Amino acid sequence: MADEPDYSSRVALPPRTRVAVGGAREVTESLFTSGDRKKKIQGTIFLGLLLFGLSIALISIAAMITWAFVAGGPRLNTNLFTNVPSVVTPENAGYRTAILGTLYVIGGVIVLIVPLGVGAAIYLEQFANPANKFNRFVDLNIQNLAGVPSIVFGILGLAFIVRGPLSLGFVAAAGSLTLALLVLPTVILASREAIRAVPSSIRDGSLALGATVWQAVWRQVLPAALPGILTGVILAVSRAIGEAAPLLLVGAVTFVTFNPSFFEGGYSTLPTMIYSYAKRPQEELQVLAAAGVVVMLVLLIMINSVAIYLRNRFERTW
Protein backbone atom coordinates (compact mmCIF):
# COMPACT_ATOMS: atom_id res chain seq x y z
CA MET A 1 0.00 0.00 0.00
CA ALA A 2 2.70 2.45 0.94
CA ASP A 3 5.34 3.22 -1.61
CA GLU A 4 8.22 0.75 -1.79
CA PRO A 5 11.03 2.38 0.12
CA ASP A 6 14.31 2.70 -1.71
CA TYR A 7 16.56 -0.04 -0.44
CA SER A 8 19.35 0.51 -2.93
CA SER A 9 20.61 3.30 -0.73
CA ARG A 10 20.57 1.15 2.36
CA VAL A 11 23.53 1.22 4.68
CA ALA A 12 26.05 -1.49 3.85
CA LEU A 13 25.22 -4.56 5.89
CA PRO A 14 27.78 -7.07 7.14
CA PRO A 15 27.89 -10.25 5.02
CA ARG A 16 26.15 -12.46 7.55
CA THR A 17 23.20 -10.15 7.82
CA ARG A 18 23.08 -9.74 4.06
CA VAL A 19 22.87 -13.49 3.66
CA ALA A 20 20.13 -13.68 6.28
CA VAL A 21 18.18 -10.86 4.67
CA GLY A 22 18.59 -12.22 1.16
CA GLY A 23 17.68 -15.73 2.22
CA ALA A 24 14.59 -14.55 4.02
CA ARG A 25 13.43 -12.70 0.93
CA GLU A 26 14.13 -15.53 -1.50
CA VAL A 27 12.29 -18.12 0.55
CA THR A 28 9.20 -15.95 0.84
CA GLU A 29 9.18 -14.87 -2.78
CA SER A 30 9.44 -18.42 -4.00
CA LEU A 31 5.95 -18.87 -2.57
CA PHE A 32 4.49 -16.27 -4.86
CA THR A 33 6.30 -16.61 -8.14
CA SER A 34 5.52 -19.31 -10.59
CA GLY A 35 8.62 -18.16 -12.48
CA ASP A 36 9.04 -15.92 -15.51
CA ARG A 37 11.88 -16.34 -17.98
CA LYS A 38 13.99 -13.31 -17.31
CA LYS A 39 14.01 -14.15 -13.64
CA LYS A 40 14.99 -17.71 -14.47
CA ILE A 41 18.03 -16.64 -16.49
CA GLN A 42 19.09 -14.21 -13.79
CA GLY A 43 18.49 -17.03 -11.40
CA THR A 44 20.80 -19.37 -13.33
CA ILE A 45 23.66 -16.86 -13.40
CA PHE A 46 23.18 -16.08 -9.75
CA LEU A 47 23.08 -19.78 -8.99
CA GLY A 48 26.39 -20.28 -10.80
CA LEU A 49 28.04 -17.55 -8.73
CA LEU A 50 26.58 -19.01 -5.60
CA LEU A 51 27.87 -22.47 -6.43
CA PHE A 52 31.35 -21.05 -7.02
CA GLY A 53 31.32 -19.27 -3.67
CA LEU A 54 29.83 -22.32 -2.07
CA SER A 55 32.56 -24.61 -3.38
CA ILE A 56 35.27 -22.37 -1.90
CA ALA A 57 33.42 -22.31 1.38
CA LEU A 58 32.89 -26.05 1.30
CA ILE A 59 36.56 -26.77 0.63
CA SER A 60 37.62 -24.64 3.61
CA ILE A 61 35.02 -26.26 5.80
CA ALA A 62 36.05 -29.72 4.67
CA ALA A 63 39.68 -28.89 5.50
CA MET A 64 38.65 -27.65 8.94
CA ILE A 65 36.48 -30.62 9.70
CA THR A 66 39.16 -33.03 8.55
CA TRP A 67 41.67 -31.29 10.77
CA ALA A 68 39.29 -31.39 13.73
CA PHE A 69 38.67 -35.11 13.28
CA VAL A 70 42.34 -35.98 12.73
CA ALA A 71 43.71 -33.79 15.50
CA GLY A 72 40.89 -34.56 17.92
CA GLY A 73 40.67 -38.22 16.92
CA PRO A 74 42.29 -39.68 20.04
CA ARG A 75 39.67 -38.05 22.25
CA LEU A 76 36.51 -38.74 20.27
CA ASN A 77 34.51 -40.83 22.71
CA THR A 78 31.50 -40.39 24.96
CA ASN A 79 33.62 -39.06 27.83
CA LEU A 80 33.95 -35.96 25.78
CA PHE A 81 30.23 -35.28 26.18
CA THR A 82 29.76 -36.49 29.75
CA ASN A 83 32.88 -35.42 31.66
CA VAL A 84 33.57 -32.01 33.14
CA PRO A 85 36.51 -29.86 32.04
CA SER A 86 39.89 -30.05 33.69
CA VAL A 87 43.45 -28.98 32.92
CA VAL A 88 44.91 -31.28 35.52
CA THR A 89 43.63 -34.53 34.00
CA PRO A 90 43.16 -33.62 30.34
CA GLU A 91 42.97 -37.25 29.27
CA ASN A 92 39.61 -37.52 31.08
CA ALA A 93 38.35 -33.98 30.64
CA GLY A 94 35.19 -33.35 28.65
CA TYR A 95 32.75 -30.64 27.64
CA ARG A 96 29.58 -31.47 29.55
CA THR A 97 29.20 -28.18 31.37
CA ALA A 98 30.17 -26.21 28.26
CA ILE A 99 27.59 -28.05 26.14
CA LEU A 100 24.93 -27.36 28.74
CA GLY A 101 26.11 -23.77 29.02
CA THR A 102 25.79 -23.28 25.27
CA LEU A 103 22.31 -24.84 25.28
CA TYR A 104 21.23 -22.55 28.13
CA VAL A 105 22.66 -19.43 26.56
CA ILE A 106 21.29 -20.23 23.09
CA GLY A 107 17.91 -21.26 24.50
CA GLY A 108 17.75 -17.87 26.18
CA VAL A 109 18.79 -16.16 22.94
CA ILE A 110 16.00 -17.88 20.98
CA VAL A 111 13.39 -17.04 23.59
CA LEU A 112 14.48 -13.39 23.43
CA ILE A 113 15.04 -12.82 19.73
CA VAL A 114 11.99 -14.51 18.23
CA PRO A 115 9.29 -12.40 19.87
CA LEU A 116 11.38 -9.20 19.97
CA GLY A 117 12.78 -9.52 16.47
CA VAL A 118 9.59 -10.60 14.77
CA GLY A 119 7.52 -8.12 16.77
CA ALA A 120 9.77 -5.24 15.79
CA ALA A 121 9.71 -6.37 12.16
CA ILE A 122 5.91 -6.57 12.11
CA TYR A 123 5.62 -3.13 13.65
CA LEU A 124 8.09 -1.54 11.25
CA GLU A 125 6.65 -3.21 8.13
CA GLN A 126 2.93 -3.24 8.77
CA PHE A 127 2.06 -0.56 11.27
CA ALA A 128 4.72 2.14 11.28
CA ASN A 129 4.32 5.07 8.94
CA PRO A 130 7.59 5.15 6.97
CA ALA A 131 7.31 8.92 6.59
CA ASN A 132 7.51 9.35 10.37
CA LYS A 133 10.91 10.68 11.49
CA PHE A 134 11.13 8.48 14.56
CA ASN A 135 10.48 5.35 12.53
CA ARG A 136 13.11 6.34 10.00
CA PHE A 137 15.59 6.90 12.82
CA VAL A 138 14.86 3.46 14.28
CA ASP A 139 15.17 1.90 10.83
CA LEU A 140 18.57 3.44 10.18
CA ASN A 141 19.89 2.47 13.59
CA ILE A 142 18.89 -1.16 13.25
CA GLN A 143 20.86 -1.31 10.04
CA ASN A 144 23.86 0.32 11.71
CA LEU A 145 23.67 -1.95 14.74
CA ALA A 146 23.91 -5.00 12.50
CA GLY A 147 27.41 -3.83 11.60
CA VAL A 148 28.72 -3.25 15.13
CA PRO A 149 31.55 -5.67 16.10
CA SER A 150 30.57 -8.29 18.62
CA ILE A 151 33.14 -7.24 21.19
CA VAL A 152 31.33 -3.93 21.54
CA PHE A 153 28.22 -5.83 22.56
CA GLY A 154 30.40 -7.70 25.08
CA ILE A 155 31.45 -4.40 26.65
CA LEU A 156 27.84 -3.22 26.60
CA GLY A 157 26.76 -6.46 28.30
CA LEU A 158 29.43 -6.08 30.95
CA ALA A 159 28.50 -2.48 31.70
CA PHE A 160 24.71 -2.69 31.55
CA ILE A 161 23.73 -6.31 32.07
CA VAL A 162 26.38 -7.87 34.30
CA ARG A 163 26.93 -4.66 36.22
CA GLY A 164 25.09 -1.35 36.02
CA PRO A 165 21.31 -1.15 35.65
CA LEU A 166 20.54 -4.87 35.42
CA SER A 167 23.36 -6.17 37.63
CA LEU A 168 22.64 -9.80 36.83
CA GLY A 169 26.23 -10.81 37.59
CA PHE A 170 28.29 -13.26 35.55
CA VAL A 171 25.46 -15.69 34.81
CA ALA A 172 24.10 -17.50 31.76
CA ALA A 173 21.17 -15.09 31.48
CA ALA A 174 23.64 -12.24 31.02
CA GLY A 175 25.26 -14.21 28.19
CA SER A 176 21.86 -14.80 26.57
CA LEU A 177 20.92 -11.14 26.79
CA THR A 178 24.25 -10.01 25.36
CA LEU A 179 24.13 -12.41 22.43
CA ALA A 180 20.45 -11.62 21.84
CA LEU A 181 21.32 -7.93 21.49
CA LEU A 182 24.11 -8.87 19.13
CA VAL A 183 21.95 -10.87 16.71
CA LEU A 184 18.66 -9.00 17.15
CA PRO A 185 19.34 -6.56 14.28
CA THR A 186 19.93 -9.51 11.95
CA VAL A 187 16.67 -11.14 13.00
CA ILE A 188 14.75 -7.88 12.61
CA LEU A 189 16.20 -7.16 9.18
CA ALA A 190 15.64 -10.71 7.91
CA SER A 191 12.09 -10.81 9.27
CA ARG A 192 11.30 -7.45 7.72
CA GLU A 193 12.57 -8.67 4.40
CA ALA A 194 10.47 -11.82 4.65
CA ILE A 195 7.39 -9.81 5.58
CA ARG A 196 8.02 -7.29 2.83
CA ALA A 197 8.29 -10.08 0.28
CA VAL A 198 4.67 -11.01 0.98
CA PRO A 199 2.76 -9.10 -1.72
CA SER A 200 0.62 -6.28 -0.36
CA SER A 201 -2.25 -7.78 -2.34
CA ILE A 202 -2.41 -10.57 0.25
CA ARG A 203 -2.92 -8.03 2.98
CA ASP A 204 -5.42 -6.03 0.91
CA GLY A 205 -7.30 -9.20 0.02
CA SER A 206 -7.67 -10.06 3.70
CA LEU A 207 -8.75 -6.56 4.62
CA ALA A 208 -11.33 -6.54 1.84
CA LEU A 209 -12.88 -9.64 3.39
CA GLY A 210 -13.41 -7.79 6.64
CA ALA A 211 -10.19 -8.60 8.46
CA THR A 212 -8.73 -6.02 10.81
CA VAL A 213 -5.15 -4.99 10.09
CA TRP A 214 -4.09 -7.18 12.98
CA GLN A 215 -6.00 -10.20 11.63
CA ALA A 216 -4.56 -9.68 8.16
CA VAL A 217 -1.05 -9.64 9.57
CA TRP A 218 -1.54 -12.51 11.98
CA ARG A 219 -3.49 -14.86 9.72
CA GLN A 220 -2.08 -14.15 6.27
CA VAL A 221 1.07 -12.05 6.16
CA LEU A 222 2.90 -13.70 9.03
CA PRO A 223 2.21 -17.32 8.04
CA ALA A 224 3.35 -16.53 4.50
CA ALA A 225 6.51 -14.88 5.85
CA LEU A 226 7.22 -17.55 8.45
CA PRO A 227 9.61 -19.75 6.43
CA GLY A 228 11.64 -16.66 5.57
CA ILE A 229 11.59 -15.46 9.16
CA LEU A 230 12.76 -18.86 10.36
CA THR A 231 15.62 -18.76 7.87
CA GLY A 232 16.74 -15.48 9.41
CA VAL A 233 16.43 -16.88 12.92
CA ILE A 234 18.44 -19.98 12.00
CA LEU A 235 21.28 -17.89 10.63
CA ALA A 236 21.21 -15.57 13.63
CA VAL A 237 21.27 -18.46 16.08
CA SER A 238 24.10 -20.14 14.19
CA ARG A 239 26.07 -16.98 14.61
CA ALA A 240 25.27 -16.72 18.30
CA ILE A 241 26.41 -20.32 18.92
CA GLY A 242 29.84 -19.58 17.52
CA GLU A 243 30.45 -16.32 19.40
CA ALA A 244 33.18 -16.39 22.04
CA ALA A 245 34.50 -12.84 22.35
CA PRO A 246 31.48 -11.09 23.89
CA LEU A 247 30.83 -14.04 26.18
CA LEU A 248 34.33 -13.85 27.63
CA LEU A 249 33.46 -10.33 28.78
CA VAL A 250 30.16 -11.29 30.37
CA GLY A 251 31.57 -14.14 32.39
CA ALA A 252 31.64 -17.36 30.40
CA VAL A 253 34.40 -18.44 32.79
CA THR A 254 36.55 -21.26 31.77
CA PHE A 255 36.52 -24.18 34.12
CA VAL A 256 33.07 -24.84 35.42
CA THR A 257 32.70 -28.23 37.00
CA PHE A 258 29.03 -27.93 37.92
CA ASN A 259 25.99 -27.84 35.64
CA PRO A 260 24.98 -24.27 34.90
CA SER A 261 21.74 -22.51 35.78
CA PHE A 262 20.26 -19.33 34.34
CA PHE A 263 20.53 -16.86 37.15
CA GLU A 264 23.27 -18.09 39.46
CA GLY A 265 26.78 -19.38 39.33
CA GLY A 266 29.37 -19.33 36.62
CA TYR A 267 28.87 -20.82 33.20
CA SER A 268 30.92 -21.73 30.21
CA THR A 269 30.12 -22.29 26.55
CA LEU A 270 31.69 -24.42 23.85
CA PRO A 271 33.52 -21.66 21.97
CA THR A 272 34.96 -20.10 25.14
CA MET A 273 35.94 -23.54 26.40
CA ILE A 274 37.67 -24.46 23.16
CA TYR A 275 39.46 -21.13 23.25
CA SER A 276 40.76 -21.66 26.76
CA TYR A 277 42.04 -25.16 25.95
CA ALA A 278 43.60 -24.09 22.69
CA LYS A 279 45.59 -21.24 24.18
CA ARG A 280 47.41 -23.56 26.61
CA PRO A 281 50.71 -25.21 25.66
CA GLN A 282 50.06 -28.85 26.67
CA GLU A 283 49.73 -31.32 23.79
CA GLU A 284 46.72 -33.14 25.34
CA LEU A 285 44.79 -29.88 25.60
CA GLN A 286 45.35 -29.20 21.90
CA VAL A 287 43.80 -32.57 21.16
CA LEU A 288 40.93 -31.74 23.47
CA ALA A 289 40.36 -28.41 21.72
CA ALA A 290 40.19 -30.11 18.33
CA ALA A 291 37.75 -32.64 19.70
CA GLY A 292 35.71 -29.71 21.05
CA VAL A 293 35.37 -28.38 17.52
CA VAL A 294 33.79 -31.70 16.55
CA VAL A 295 31.38 -31.43 19.49
CA MET A 296 30.41 -27.96 18.39
CA LEU A 297 29.83 -29.08 14.81
CA VAL A 298 27.55 -31.85 16.04
CA LEU A 299 25.61 -29.40 18.18
CA LEU A 300 25.28 -26.89 15.33
CA ILE A 301 24.05 -29.54 12.94
CA MET A 302 21.51 -30.75 15.46
CA ILE A 303 20.12 -27.31 16.20
CA ASN A 304 19.99 -26.37 12.52
CA SER A 305 18.29 -29.62 11.57
CA VAL A 306 15.50 -28.93 14.04
CA ALA A 307 15.12 -25.42 12.66
CA ILE A 308 15.14 -26.56 9.06
CA TYR A 309 12.63 -29.30 9.84
CA LEU A 310 10.37 -26.67 11.40
CA ARG A 311 10.74 -24.39 8.41
CA ASN A 312 9.89 -27.13 5.94
CA ARG A 313 6.80 -27.99 7.93
CA PHE A 314 5.60 -24.40 7.75
CA GLU A 315 6.30 -24.23 4.05
CA ARG A 316 3.77 -26.98 3.42
CA THR A 317 0.71 -25.70 5.20
CA TRP A 318 -1.77 -26.59 2.48
Place this chain on the structure above:
Amino acid sequence: MSETTTPSTALPEISVSADKVTSVDTEPKNTFELRNVNVFYGDMLAVKDVSMAIPHNQITAFIGPSGCGKSTLLRSLNRMNDLIPGARVEGDVLYHGMNMYGPKVDPVQVRTVIGMVFQKPNPFPKSIYDNVAFGPRLQGRNGNLDDVVEEALRGAALWDEVKDRLKDNAYGMSGGQQQRLCIARAIAVQPDVILMDEPCSALDPVSTGRIEDLMVELKKTYTIVIVTHNMQQAARVADRTAFFTVLANDETGSRTGVLVEYAATTKIFSKPDDERTENYVSGRFG
Protein backbone atom coordinates in the same frame (compact mmCIF):
# COMPACT_ATOMS: atom_id res chain seq x y z
CA MET B 1 -2.88 2.85 8.68
CA SER B 2 -4.20 1.44 11.89
CA GLU B 3 -7.83 1.85 12.61
CA THR B 4 -10.01 1.63 15.63
CA THR B 5 -12.41 -1.23 15.49
CA THR B 6 -15.34 -1.71 17.75
CA PRO B 7 -17.16 -4.66 16.22
CA SER B 8 -19.84 -4.74 18.90
CA THR B 9 -21.18 -1.31 18.07
CA ALA B 10 -20.52 -1.79 14.40
CA LEU B 11 -22.89 -0.73 11.70
CA PRO B 12 -26.14 -1.58 13.42
CA GLU B 13 -28.02 -0.02 10.56
CA ILE B 14 -26.56 -2.20 7.84
CA SER B 15 -28.33 -5.40 7.21
CA VAL B 16 -26.79 -8.02 4.98
CA SER B 17 -29.77 -8.37 2.76
CA ALA B 18 -30.41 -5.01 1.33
CA ASP B 19 -34.08 -5.31 0.53
CA LYS B 20 -34.91 -5.48 4.21
CA VAL B 21 -33.40 -2.08 4.79
CA THR B 22 -35.82 0.80 4.81
CA SER B 23 -33.89 3.86 3.97
CA VAL B 24 -34.74 7.33 5.04
CA ASP B 25 -33.45 9.80 2.53
CA THR B 26 -32.89 7.88 -0.69
CA GLU B 27 -34.89 5.72 -3.00
CA PRO B 28 -34.65 2.15 -1.75
CA LYS B 29 -33.48 0.92 -5.12
CA ASN B 30 -30.18 2.76 -4.86
CA THR B 31 -27.42 0.95 -3.05
CA PHE B 32 -25.08 3.91 -3.00
CA GLU B 33 -25.69 7.56 -3.29
CA LEU B 34 -22.71 9.86 -3.61
CA ARG B 35 -23.13 13.56 -2.96
CA ASN B 36 -20.32 15.97 -3.81
CA VAL B 37 -17.66 13.42 -2.99
CA ASN B 38 -14.04 14.56 -3.01
CA VAL B 39 -11.20 12.12 -2.37
CA PHE B 40 -7.77 13.36 -1.33
CA TYR B 41 -4.38 11.76 -0.99
CA GLY B 42 -2.73 14.12 1.44
CA ASP B 43 -3.12 17.55 -0.16
CA MET B 44 -3.78 16.11 -3.60
CA LEU B 45 -7.36 16.16 -4.75
CA ALA B 46 -7.61 12.90 -6.71
CA VAL B 47 -11.35 12.85 -7.39
CA LYS B 48 -13.48 15.95 -7.36
CA ASP B 49 -17.13 16.57 -6.70
CA VAL B 50 -18.71 13.28 -7.75
CA SER B 51 -22.45 12.93 -7.32
CA MET B 52 -24.12 9.76 -8.53
CA ALA B 53 -26.56 7.06 -7.50
CA ILE B 54 -25.62 3.40 -7.92
CA PRO B 55 -28.70 1.23 -8.33
CA HIS B 56 -29.40 -2.00 -6.55
CA ASN B 57 -28.89 -5.36 -8.30
CA GLN B 58 -27.37 -3.82 -11.35
CA ILE B 59 -23.89 -3.59 -12.80
CA THR B 60 -22.45 -0.12 -12.80
CA ALA B 61 -19.23 0.43 -14.72
CA PHE B 62 -16.60 3.14 -14.17
CA ILE B 63 -14.66 3.90 -17.34
CA GLY B 64 -12.11 6.55 -18.24
CA PRO B 65 -8.42 7.10 -18.94
CA SER B 66 -5.93 5.79 -16.44
CA GLY B 67 -5.28 8.04 -13.49
CA CYS B 68 -8.76 9.57 -13.54
CA GLY B 69 -9.56 8.18 -10.12
CA LYS B 70 -11.75 5.17 -10.92
CA SER B 71 -9.96 2.92 -8.46
CA THR B 72 -9.80 5.69 -5.90
CA LEU B 73 -13.55 6.26 -6.05
CA LEU B 74 -14.23 2.52 -6.00
CA ARG B 75 -12.11 2.09 -2.88
CA SER B 76 -14.02 4.87 -1.18
CA LEU B 77 -17.15 2.72 -1.52
CA ASN B 78 -15.87 0.12 0.96
CA ARG B 79 -13.48 2.32 2.91
CA MET B 80 -10.37 0.59 1.61
CA ASN B 81 -8.94 4.09 1.25
CA ASP B 82 -8.86 4.39 5.02
CA LEU B 83 -5.87 2.09 5.00
CA ILE B 84 -3.76 4.44 2.89
CA PRO B 85 -2.00 7.02 5.09
CA GLY B 86 -3.23 10.50 4.21
CA ALA B 87 -6.25 9.37 2.16
CA ARG B 88 -9.44 11.27 3.01
CA VAL B 89 -13.01 11.38 1.74
CA GLU B 90 -15.18 14.50 1.83
CA GLY B 91 -18.86 14.77 1.03
CA ASP B 92 -21.50 12.09 1.59
CA VAL B 93 -21.23 8.46 0.63
CA LEU B 94 -24.63 7.04 1.51
CA TYR B 95 -25.10 3.31 1.63
CA HIS B 96 -28.81 2.49 1.69
CA GLY B 97 -29.30 6.02 2.93
CA MET B 98 -26.81 5.78 5.75
CA ASN B 99 -23.61 7.81 5.85
CA MET B 100 -20.82 5.29 5.40
CA TYR B 101 -18.25 7.65 6.87
CA GLY B 102 -20.33 8.45 9.95
CA PRO B 103 -18.66 8.39 13.36
CA LYS B 104 -20.36 5.19 14.48
CA VAL B 105 -19.51 3.18 11.39
CA ASP B 106 -16.82 0.53 11.70
CA PRO B 107 -14.83 0.31 8.43
CA VAL B 108 -14.03 -3.36 9.08
CA GLN B 109 -17.74 -4.11 9.23
CA VAL B 110 -18.29 -2.12 6.05
CA ARG B 111 -15.88 -4.38 4.20
CA THR B 112 -17.74 -7.52 5.22
CA VAL B 113 -20.88 -6.11 3.61
CA ILE B 114 -19.17 -4.57 0.59
CA GLY B 115 -16.69 -7.03 -0.87
CA MET B 116 -13.92 -6.35 -3.34
CA VAL B 117 -12.16 -8.18 -6.16
CA PHE B 118 -8.82 -6.81 -7.29
CA GLN B 119 -7.11 -6.23 -10.60
CA LYS B 120 -4.61 -9.03 -10.22
CA PRO B 121 -5.99 -12.28 -8.82
CA ASN B 122 -4.73 -12.40 -5.23
CA PRO B 123 -5.49 -15.80 -3.76
CA PHE B 124 -3.85 -16.52 -0.43
CA PRO B 125 -0.97 -19.03 -0.50
CA LYS B 126 -3.25 -21.67 0.98
CA SER B 127 -5.59 -24.36 -0.23
CA ILE B 128 -8.60 -23.54 -2.39
CA TYR B 129 -10.79 -24.52 0.54
CA ASP B 130 -8.95 -22.30 3.02
CA ASN B 131 -9.13 -19.38 0.64
CA VAL B 132 -12.91 -19.54 0.52
CA ALA B 133 -13.24 -20.32 4.22
CA PHE B 134 -11.05 -17.40 5.27
CA GLY B 135 -13.85 -14.80 5.37
CA PRO B 136 -16.35 -16.97 7.27
CA ARG B 137 -13.60 -17.94 9.73
CA LEU B 138 -12.84 -14.28 10.34
CA GLN B 139 -16.44 -13.93 11.39
CA GLY B 140 -15.89 -16.63 13.96
CA ARG B 141 -17.42 -19.56 12.09
CA ASN B 142 -15.05 -22.34 12.95
CA GLY B 143 -17.13 -25.46 12.49
CA ASN B 144 -17.50 -27.44 9.31
CA LEU B 145 -17.59 -24.97 6.45
CA ASP B 146 -17.95 -27.50 3.63
CA ASP B 147 -21.40 -26.24 2.70
CA VAL B 148 -20.36 -22.60 2.78
CA VAL B 149 -17.33 -23.34 0.62
CA GLU B 150 -19.33 -25.38 -1.88
CA GLU B 151 -22.04 -22.76 -2.16
CA ALA B 152 -19.53 -19.97 -2.71
CA LEU B 153 -17.60 -21.97 -5.31
CA ARG B 154 -20.84 -22.82 -7.10
CA GLY B 155 -21.79 -19.15 -6.96
CA ALA B 156 -18.53 -18.30 -8.69
CA ALA B 157 -19.03 -21.06 -11.32
CA LEU B 158 -15.89 -22.81 -10.11
CA TRP B 159 -17.20 -25.79 -8.18
CA ASP B 160 -17.15 -28.34 -10.99
CA GLU B 161 -13.57 -27.51 -11.87
CA VAL B 162 -12.14 -27.71 -8.37
CA LYS B 163 -14.40 -29.99 -6.36
CA ASP B 164 -11.84 -32.82 -6.50
CA ARG B 165 -8.88 -30.70 -5.45
CA LEU B 166 -10.12 -28.42 -2.72
CA LYS B 167 -7.01 -29.16 -0.65
CA ASP B 168 -4.64 -28.11 -3.43
CA ASN B 169 -2.75 -24.86 -3.27
CA ALA B 170 -4.70 -22.09 -5.00
CA TYR B 171 -1.51 -21.07 -6.82
CA GLY B 172 -1.80 -24.14 -9.01
CA MET B 173 -4.93 -22.74 -10.70
CA SER B 174 -5.04 -20.75 -13.92
CA GLY B 175 -5.35 -16.98 -13.72
CA GLY B 176 -9.03 -17.05 -14.63
CA GLN B 177 -9.72 -19.72 -12.03
CA GLN B 178 -7.79 -17.73 -9.45
CA GLN B 179 -9.92 -14.68 -10.16
CA ARG B 180 -13.12 -16.70 -9.85
CA LEU B 181 -11.74 -18.07 -6.59
CA CYS B 182 -11.34 -14.48 -5.41
CA ILE B 183 -14.97 -13.89 -6.36
CA ALA B 184 -15.97 -17.06 -4.48
CA ARG B 185 -13.98 -15.84 -1.50
CA ALA B 186 -15.86 -12.55 -1.58
CA ILE B 187 -19.23 -14.28 -1.94
CA ALA B 188 -18.51 -16.56 1.02
CA VAL B 189 -18.88 -13.65 3.45
CA GLN B 190 -22.36 -13.01 2.01
CA PRO B 191 -21.86 -9.40 1.06
CA ASP B 192 -24.47 -7.09 -0.39
CA VAL B 193 -22.17 -5.42 -2.90
CA ILE B 194 -19.16 -6.65 -4.86
CA LEU B 195 -16.70 -4.04 -6.10
CA MET B 196 -14.43 -5.15 -8.93
CA ASP B 197 -11.35 -3.19 -9.95
CA GLU B 198 -10.46 -4.22 -13.52
CA PRO B 199 -11.03 -7.88 -12.64
CA CYS B 200 -10.22 -9.13 -16.14
CA SER B 201 -7.24 -6.99 -17.06
CA ALA B 202 -4.80 -9.82 -16.31
CA LEU B 203 -6.87 -12.53 -18.03
CA ASP B 204 -7.17 -14.04 -21.47
CA PRO B 205 -10.37 -13.52 -23.55
CA VAL B 206 -11.88 -16.90 -22.65
CA SER B 207 -11.44 -16.35 -18.92
CA THR B 208 -12.69 -12.81 -19.36
CA GLY B 209 -15.83 -14.11 -21.05
CA ARG B 210 -16.52 -16.49 -18.19
CA ILE B 211 -16.13 -13.75 -15.60
CA GLU B 212 -18.43 -11.48 -17.59
CA ASP B 213 -21.07 -14.23 -17.73
CA LEU B 214 -20.58 -14.70 -14.01
CA MET B 215 -21.10 -11.00 -13.32
CA VAL B 216 -24.40 -11.01 -15.16
CA GLU B 217 -25.43 -14.01 -13.09
CA LEU B 218 -24.23 -12.44 -9.84
CA LYS B 219 -26.17 -9.22 -10.26
CA LYS B 220 -29.36 -11.10 -9.42
CA THR B 221 -28.03 -11.38 -5.90
CA TYR B 222 -25.50 -8.60 -5.54
CA THR B 223 -25.01 -5.03 -6.56
CA ILE B 224 -21.90 -4.86 -8.70
CA VAL B 225 -19.63 -1.92 -9.38
CA ILE B 226 -16.86 -2.60 -11.86
CA VAL B 227 -13.92 -0.50 -12.98
CA THR B 228 -12.81 -1.42 -16.45
CA HIS B 229 -10.31 -0.31 -19.02
CA ASN B 230 -12.10 -2.29 -21.63
CA MET B 231 -14.97 -0.34 -23.16
CA GLN B 232 -16.44 -3.37 -24.89
CA GLN B 233 -16.63 -5.00 -21.50
CA ALA B 234 -18.59 -2.10 -20.08
CA ALA B 235 -20.85 -2.17 -23.13
CA ARG B 236 -21.42 -5.91 -22.75
CA VAL B 237 -22.14 -6.22 -19.05
CA ALA B 238 -22.96 -2.88 -17.48
CA ASP B 239 -26.45 -1.51 -17.00
CA ARG B 240 -25.15 1.94 -16.24
CA THR B 241 -21.81 3.49 -17.09
CA ALA B 242 -19.98 6.42 -15.59
CA PHE B 243 -17.31 8.13 -17.66
CA PHE B 244 -14.54 9.92 -15.78
CA THR B 245 -11.71 12.04 -17.07
CA VAL B 246 -8.68 13.88 -15.73
CA LEU B 247 -8.49 17.64 -15.54
CA ALA B 248 -4.91 18.87 -15.48
CA ASN B 249 -4.24 22.18 -13.78
CA ASP B 250 -1.37 23.75 -15.68
CA GLU B 251 -0.48 26.18 -12.89
CA THR B 252 -0.11 23.70 -10.06
CA GLY B 253 0.59 20.65 -12.19
CA SER B 254 -2.07 18.73 -10.28
CA ARG B 255 -4.37 16.24 -11.96
CA THR B 256 -7.88 15.72 -10.73
CA GLY B 257 -10.45 13.15 -11.78
CA VAL B 258 -13.99 14.29 -12.50
CA LEU B 259 -17.20 12.56 -13.45
CA VAL B 260 -18.13 13.65 -16.97
CA GLU B 261 -21.25 11.72 -17.65
CA TYR B 262 -23.26 8.99 -16.00
CA ALA B 263 -26.18 7.31 -17.71
CA ALA B 264 -27.56 4.04 -19.01
CA THR B 265 -24.80 2.13 -20.81
CA THR B 266 -26.68 2.20 -24.11
CA LYS B 267 -26.88 5.96 -23.95
CA ILE B 268 -23.19 6.39 -23.08
CA PHE B 269 -22.16 4.25 -26.02
CA SER B 270 -24.69 5.46 -28.60
CA LYS B 271 -25.59 9.09 -28.00
CA PRO B 272 -23.70 10.56 -25.05
CA ASP B 273 -24.47 14.15 -24.11
CA ASP B 274 -20.88 15.19 -23.58
CA GLU B 275 -18.41 15.53 -26.41
CA ARG B 276 -15.57 14.15 -24.25
CA THR B 277 -17.55 10.97 -23.62
CA GLU B 278 -18.21 10.59 -27.31
CA ASN B 279 -14.53 11.01 -28.14
CA TYR B 280 -13.51 8.48 -25.53
CA VAL B 281 -16.01 5.75 -26.40
CA SER B 282 -15.36 6.14 -30.10
CA GLY B 283 -11.65 5.64 -29.41
CA ARG B 284 -10.51 9.12 -30.35
CA PHE B 285 -9.07 9.80 -26.91
CA GLY B 286 -7.53 7.90 -24.05
